[in-house]
Amino acid sequence: MSRRDAPRSLAESLRRWTADDFATLLAARPDLCTPPPRSVGDLVTRMTTGGSTMNALHRLNAWQHVVAEALAALPDGTGRSAVAELLGTTDELSVRRGIADLRGRGLVWGPDHDLHLLVPARAAFGPWPAGLADASVHPLAEADVERALAAAGDVARPLLDQLTWGPPTGRVKNADREVTPQTATTPMEVALAHGLLRPLDHDTVVMPREVAWHLRGHRLVRTLPPSTPPDLTTGRRRRAELIDRAGVGAAITLLRDVEQLVSSLPDLDVRLLRDGGLSAKDLGGVVSLLRLPAAHLARSRAYAALVVELAWAAGLVNQVNAETLLPTPAFDQWLDRPSAERWTDLVRVWAGTLRWYHWSVRPKAHALGPDADWRGAADLRRGLIGVCAEVSPGTLVGAAPLAEAYAWHRPALAAQVDLAEMTGQWWEEAGWLGLQALDAVTGLMAVAADEQASMPAALAGEFPEPVAELILQSDLTAVAPGPLDHDTSRVTRLLADQESRGAGGVFRFSQTSLRRAFDAGWSADRVLGWLTEHSSTGVPQPLEYLVGDVARRHGRIRVGSVGAWIQTDDAAVLTQLLSHPEAGPLGLRRLAPGVIVADAEADEVVGLLHELGLSPAAEDSTGRLVTTPVRPRARPRPVDPLPGPPRPEAIAGLAEELAGSVR
DSSP, X not given: OOTTTSOSSHHHHHTTOOHHHHHHHHHHOGGGGSSOOSSHHHHHHHHTSHHXXXXXXXXXXXXXXXXXXXXXXXXXXXXXXXXXXXHTOOOHHHHHHHHHHHHHTTSEESOTTSBEEOHHHHHHTXXXXXXXXXXXXXXXXXXXXXXXXXXXXXXXXXXXXXXHTSOOEEEOTTTTSOOOTTTOOSHHHHHHHTTSSEEEETTEEEOOHHHHHHHTTSOSSSSOOOSSOOOOTTSOBOOHHHHHHHHHHHHHHHHHHHHHHHHHHHHHTOBBOTTSOBOHHHHHHHHHHTTOOGGGHHHHHHHHHHHHHHHHHTTSEEEETTTEEEEOHHHXXXXXXXXXXXXXXXXXXXXXXXXXXXXXXXXXXXXTSGGGBOTTHHHHHHHHHHHHHTSOTTBBOOHHHHHHHHHHHOHHHHTTSOHHHHHHHHHHHXXXXXXXXXXXXXXXXHHHHSTTSOOOHHHHTTSOOOBOOBEEOTTSEEEESSOBOHHHHHHHHHHSEEEEOSSSEEEEOOHHHHHHHHHTTOOHHHHHHHHHHHBSSOOOHHHHHHHHHHHHHTTSSEEETTTEEEEOSOHHHHHHHHXXXXXXXXXXXXXXXXXXXXXXXXXXXXXXXXXXXXXXXXXXXXXXXXXXOOOOOOOOOOOOOOOOOOXXXXXXXXXXXXXXXXX
């Protein structure tokens, strides 16, 4: 292309683009899609804003970034050969590809012999791109630099080494005064006297570009990044079927834990702090509820915080009266959906939420509190998902190689955060979600990468159907052969205490657990009938005896309100109650043979009787048994994870409109 035919501006350049060119731009810079640009002029205006340009620069990979930095360090209108020379590479193909990538992202326009970096992009690299000063008006020749360095000797070398890689300026008083080699007494004066530094103004000196270039060994950066990403596909492999099953197992465990937590919130009486966070004590209660190992408390707390955060982000819970956390109606709807769909909901909420969950368990931080808020969270999580989704299921990756690879994909982010630590945290969460297992990528990773596609039928089939039966054993335990459906799980946890974690679980029956069911209004016949219906092995005799024994003892004492009244035919029990240290504070007194009244409320009296190992049954004023009330629900709460990138078909349609507007 001749200079006469070359475009004279970015707008003129875009008007020569095809629909494919616009599609490439919009895919690389999705912020330009919302709202859709009305014309090429509107598109140019938005492309050249500081915010959009910075966002585009932050999304460059390491090779694209160093090519852009080289263009910023060169005069406007430079050519491709000058870029290659500044980078110190003879790989013209990689340089040409890097420039083409920048041109496709709208950061560079013009042909290869007349390249123009956008003004906001040039400004983003600062006054000294790559730490190099502007080219000198009267530059020193290479031989002159060598002679000056030899004449300055070792006195000025430490100072020069500090400025070599930038920034190339230093502060000194009276920098513009005349200094000669004979009058120089300090390293700064020696460098000035030999032309290795030059005064920039009265108080600032600068290292000339040719001096820095010589001291760097003719390198723009310390280490030139490769033009292609690190290869994660060459690692060892495990059987994909095995890894997928392990990942689905982790996913099922997470679903069960979210279900158990949300179902148990009314009993946990979780109170939020003023900043909306969960106290350390309440988070410890979640750790205990989920039976997480105390030997790895930090990891258990991080997992418990993730479960709480996911329940909140998915709208399954909400606060009541600005402090109490309770389930919402969305939780009941969520329970009715297949396991694969419920997992998909959680993983997409996890990917798109602007919170970095591991930060909520740092010292003095709280789950659901503001400490975990971070606007870059969704971009980092989705970026890591995208890199891993390119790897075949079963390939061993690991957190450290993944962090190294992603540092190439997002060098700007790697310079701002501890990417190795955060990638390790992400990798751990990915394991809890089933995206990786045994340090290998599972097939679920590709599902998480495509946020608008449904899970493949083969993979969805790995999610087991919930079961409604138990294996009852004579040692008073029940074994769930698979994940229980919600109703069966809820009743099982009412009748027994869970002893082990897993997709199924082991539950133990005891006097305390069965008394919990009788307090909720169950009878012995109802308990045995339910167990018979849901047991694949029948009801063992020891369990049948235990149910009958607890049932006979339950209700021998009746409690009402006076505050409260107590009635029993057991005189020894009445004597024990009246002599108890709490009898005075509760206002216990004999009203009639077999009857005691109290000033305290009925629930306080019931609590005392439980402490004594008794099994009272509460009554209302009509003599009917009082059962556990209907579980409360909080108001629904809107869920608004950050939207994912536009769909390819939406980008293609918008690109066609833009191309049609310039034909």
